[in-house]
Amino acid sequence: MxxxxxxxxxxxxxxxxxxxxxxxxxxxxxxxxxxxxxxxxxxxxxxxxxxxxxxxxxxxxxxxxxxxxxxxxxxxxxxxxxASIATEAKVVAKLKEQGIDKKDISREEFLVHAWEWT
Incomplete structure (x- = not known):
């Protein structure tokens, strides 16, 4: 064999x-x-x-x-x-690249962005 x-x-x-x-x-x-x-x-x-x-x-x-x-x-x-903390950090960084502050959008809008980028 x-x-x-x-x-x-x-x-x-x-x-x-x-x-x-x-x-x-x-x-x-x-x-x-x-x-x-x-x-x-x-x-x-x-x-x-x-x-x-x-x-x-x-x-x-x-x-x-x-x-x-x-x-x-x-x-x-x-x-x-x-890994929601890591996900949030990545989404916040992507938003910042687009000139968007997390505090300026609703939770639902944030989740939409998170869904698109993950």
Whole structure:
């Protein structure tokens, strides 16, 4: 058996991704099974990913797969931004570039700008 000297994720990931797609494992519909959900925070607005992100996503992946193996109705869904301070700082800086002071606009207007830029 020839074992490559370097890990080639594409080979392994393509196989398992296709398997999960074929078995509809990325889909969850409410039914009689006990629900199990993990909400995934999106990447930080700063765009800087670190080992903590990798660890968090790996743990979530393991927990969801375990829940599915146990027969639970597992759903791993995208969530909302957990880095609101970093997001606010980025949006305030973008507004400043446009000559807009955060204090001069409503919360709703601020959120519209934040949504457009993140």
């Amino acid at each position: 020839d074992i490559p000297s370097k890990y080639e994720p594409q080979i392994i990931e393509d196989h398992w991704y296709n398997y999960w797609m074929a078995n509809n494992y990325f889909h969850s519909t409410p039914d009689s099974r006990k629900p199990y959900t993990i909400v995934i925070p999106p990447p930080n607005v700063t765009g800087i990913l670190h080992m903590g992100h990798m660890l968090n996503n790996t743990i979530q992946d393991v927990l969801i797969r375990r829940a599915r193996l146990l027969g639970l109705n597992a759903c791993w869904v995208p969530g909302t931004d957990h």
